[in-house]
Amino acid sequence: MNSIKEKLKDSNYRITGQRAAILEVMMDNRGKHLSAEEVLYKAREKMPNIGMATVYRTLDKLASIEVLYKTMFDEGRYRYELCDEGMHQHHHIICLGCGNITEMEDDLLTILEQKIESKGYEIIDHDLKFYAYCPECRYNK
Amino acid sequence: MNSIKEKLKDSNYRITGQRAAILEVMMDNRGKHLSAEEVLYKAREKMPNIGMATVYRTLDKLASIEVLYKTMFDEGRYRYELCDEGMHQHHHIICLGCGNITEMEDDLLTILEQKIESKGYEIIDHDLKFYAYCPECRYNK
DNA sequence: CTATTATTGATAATCATTATCAGTTTCCTA
């Protein structure tokens, strides 16, 4: 519902030059899943002296106010992407050949969630990943 | 389909004392999700001099032949559990209050997988996690 | 029995992330 600007305003975080640069990087890369290191290098193109601690701090802050989504794709490091404006986060298909990450929308999970909530749980979020071979990698296996 | 013994036999890995101890630990803790460190301590009760490198190596080997399942629950470390004998891995519900992990079976995902396969992907595995408050934690929030 | 190979445990190295801290910037208000 809330736009990024509203979320930032509500958060009471100062929009410093560094934070704006990092947010710009994330917006320039909508749909991609960037590691903190990748964000650091891209942000340094806009602001050469930005430090890595600032990148980590900012990414975590932006994730905490749901401007970014922080996920671990089983490679031992977190990746960040802009949140969907809609309610639910999309699902990820990770190619075991080339490593590309594609996305899909679907609301089948709400059925599962209702099942779980009927047992007394309060569901906050979910995370669904498919490990697969993409059409090209499948062909070249 | 294959039993653990068959998988081990097919793998051509030697069943050393250390590996047997680690496998025993995993079988003693069926349904639990253990970190490498937890496995190390439990294995040392059976074999006091076992080293941590051996634990990591063995857990990875057992995961590679699908005797164990290796997952990251977003806490920055891997956890291991015995694989289900059936085809599909169960789903996980992670409590944001107490950290307990419970499991659920469901085959709704096969519908989604068919949808993805119809686009040319070959699906190997999936991983579905729900982040929630369990009934007790929800009550005590 | 001996040579080859796999396995082990101690240790060091690596890698992503987090903590520390002194210096800087921003904000608030008197």
Next chain:
DNA sequence: TAGGAAACTGATAATGATTATCAATAATAG
């Protein structure tokens, strides 16, 4: 508008999980 509190920054050190190295040991095959 000055001055002090609070937030923010970047360099660096520390942490914690995992992996690599390597010499010693154990299993295996001929």
